[in-house]
Amino acid sequence: DSGVTQTPKHLITATGQRVTLRCSPRSGDLSVYWYQQSLDQGLQFLIQYYNGEERAKGNILERFSAQQFPDLHSELNLSSLELGDSALYFCASSPGLAGGEETQYFGPGTRLLVL
Amino acid sequence: LAKTTQPISMDSYEGQEVNITCSHNNIATNDYITWYQQFPSQGPRFIIQGYKTKVTNEVASLFIPADRKSSTLSLPRVSLSDTAVYYCLVGDEYNTDKLIFGTGTRLQVFP
Numbered sequence: 099d100s101g102v103t104q105t106p107k108h109l110i111t112a113t114g115q116r117v118t119l120r121c122s123p124r125s126g127d128l129s130v131y132w133y134q135q136s137l138d139q140g141l142q143f144l145i146q147y148y149n150g151e152e153r154a155k156g157n158i159l160e161r162f163s164a165q166q167f168p169d170l171h172s173e174l175n176l177s178s179l180e181l182g183d184s185a186l187y188f189c190a191s192s193p194g195l196a197g198g199e200e201t202q203y204f205g206p207g208t209r210l211l212v213l
Numbered sequence: 214l215a216k217t218t219q220p221i222s223m224d225s226y227e228g229q230e231v232n233i234t235c236s237h238n239n240i241a242t243n244d245y246i247t248w249y250q251q252f253p254s255q256g257p258r259f260i261i262q263g264y265k266t267k268v269t270n271e272v273a274s275l276f277i278p279a280d281r282k283s284s285t286l287s288l289p290r291v292s293l294s295d296t297a298v299y300y301c302l303v304g305d306e307y308n309t310d311k312l313i314f315g316t317g318t319r320l321q322v323f324p
Contacts, residue, residue, distance in 0.1 A: 140314045186254070199245045199262075207254070
């Protein structure tokens with residue numbers, strides 16, 4: 099158990115809909131990262147937040163947005179969903195903002211299926 | 214941008230030592246090398262991290278040559294439970310948006 103929690107575990111929705119994925123980082127961690135992993139694909143970095151502020155942005159679509167709240171939990175919002183958005187979405191956390199230097203602790207993921 | 218290249222897959226047998234090499238020709242001075250392990254439908258898990266020379270922990274060793282253009286993850290005496298995908302990650306604290314996991318190396322351990 100990494101200490102990172104994600105909800106929901108599974109999500110099934112229809113094209114055009116909007117969903118929100120939630121992540122609670124490990125106690126004390128200030129950075130939260132979001133990743134997307136499509137079937138048989140590698141992990142794609144989406145975005146990082148550090149202590150409430152956006153720190154780095156990867157290949158995140160404009161239809162996707164995220165935020166980190168004062169209690170440090172984070173939400174990833176996916177809107178106007180398309181079939182190709184079906185994937186595993188992972189959240190990770192680390193103590194500071196040193197993304198490549200620090201160990202990232204990953205949550206169990208949310209499996210999104212868009213029908 | 215320190216792109217990494219790893220073999221797509223490797224096979225081994227229980228009890229053997231497995232070495233997975235990652236190529237990162239464009240590694241920058243401030244970059245660290247980190248390896249993660251991922252089981253199906255689970256989040257990746259940190260294995261080991263290094264900057265140069267050799268690092269060893271309770272589960273693996275990481276060998277980094279002087280030029281740092283490659284690194285080798287060594288798993289001693291693998292078991293069936295080591296069957297997983299292994300990712301090599303290169304990055305520093307300034308370029309989180311450049312962190313690339315890639316497709317990793319799928320290790321299959323046979324009895």
